[in-house]
Amino acid sequence: DQQVKQNSPSLSVQEGRISILNCDYTNSMFDYFLWYKKYPAEGPTFLISISSIKDKNEDGRFTVFLNKSAKHLSLHIVPSQPGDSAVYFCAARPFNFGNEKLTFGTGTRLTIIP
Amino acid sequence: DSGVTQTPKHLITATGQRVTLRCSPRSGDLSVYWYQQSLDQGLQFLIQYYNGEERAKGNILERFSAQQFPDLHSELNLSSLELGDSALYFCASSADRGMGYTFGSGTRLTVV
Numbered sequence: 697d698q699q700v701k702q703n704s705p706s707l708s709v710q711e712g713r714i715s716i717l718n719c720d721y722t723n724s725m726f727d728y729f730l731w732y733k734k735y736p737a738e739g740p741t742f743l744i745s746i747s748s749i750k751d752k753n754e755d756g757r758f759t760v761f762l763n764k765s766a767k768h769l770s771l772h773i774v775p776s777q778p779g780d781s782a783v784y785f786c787a788a789r790p791f792n793f794g795n796e797k798l799t800f801g802t803g804t805r806l807t808i809i810p
Numbered sequence: 811d812s813g814v815t816q817t818p819k820h821l822i823t824a825t826g827q828r829v830t831l832r833c834s835p836r837s838g839d840l841s842v843y844w845y846q847q848s849l850d851q852g853l854q855f856l857i858q859y860y861n862g863e864e865r866a867k868g869n870i871l872e873r874f875s876a877q878q879f880p881d882l883h884s885e886l887n888l889s890s891l892e893l894g895d896s897a898l899y900f901c902a903s904s905a906d907r908g909m910g911y912t913f914g915s916g917t918r919l920t921v922v
Contacts, residue, residue: 700852730910739812739900739913740853785853796841796904797866798911802852 699723700788702801710809715773717804719786722767727791730798731760731771734783743784744771747791773806781808813837816901816914824922828889831917835882835903841865842884843911844876847898859884891921 701720709715719729727748732740746753746760746769753760759772773780786801813836823829835842844856855868859878870876873891878884888895898918902911 702852732913737915739814739902739915741812741913742910745910787853797843797855797858797868799855800845800853 698802699726700786700799700801702784702786702804704804705802706805706807708807708809709776711778712775715771715776715780715806715808717771717773717784717786717806719769719771719801720767721769721788723788723799724767725790726788726799728789729760729762729769730787730789731758732785732787732800734785734803740785776806776808778808778810781806812912812914814901814903814912814914816899816917818917819915820918820920822920822922823891825891825893827891827921828887829891829919831886831888831899831901831919833884833886833901833903833914835884835901836912839903839905839912840882841904842878842882843902843904844870844884844886845900845902847900847916848894848896853900856886888919893921895919896921 730745731743733743734740744758762769783803783805785803787798815834817832840861843858845853856870857876858866876886898916900916902913904911
């Protein structure tokens with residue numbers, strides 16, 4: 697049962713354009729959402745997060761949007777840069793102490809074309 | 811350097827063998843999580859320890875076990891290894907009530 701889904705295994709975007717990565721979830725108990733970025737031979741690194749009390753969170757070139765009614769979130773990267781080429785994982789967890797387990801999606805491989 | 815240390819980085823072993831993967835969490839983090847990433851798969855949660863106690867269990871096989879020691883480092887033991895156990899094994903740690911994890915760079919296990 698895949699509770700967090702990233703339906704696009706890969707995405708190619710021209711340098712300077714906007715990259716949009718999508719994520720859907722099914723568990724209504726999820727209240728906190730994160731994006732991680734992973735380069736080859738490295739562990740995932742935290743990128744940006746959002747709690748369910750917000751519908752948008754911005755950090756520099758990265759913005760995460762949350763649509764709770766649709767159980768959908770997206771990560772926007774603008775402008776896209778070659779260093780953004782990586783695998784991006786969406787993750788979710790309930791917002792309660794004692795249950796910190798993150799559930800991850802299968803990832804989207806983003807390739808930025810120079 | 812994320813602060814989470816995993817050893818070894820690479821491991822090649824034969825079917826039927828047993829291996830131990832080691833993780834040292836970031837200083838001050840009480841929780842340790844183990845995840846498995848197989849080819850083209852997402853990160854599958856295996857198990858979480860908090861301050862020495864098992865807190866949550868995921869899709870961890872009975873052939874696998876883990877523990878967290880008083881100094882908070884953790885070990886994941888994989889026994890009776892099968893070809894399908896070949897994967898990247900990640901350890902992550904988080905602070906008390908932490909909302910996100912810090913991952914180590916992983917151990918790549920190859921079973922031949």
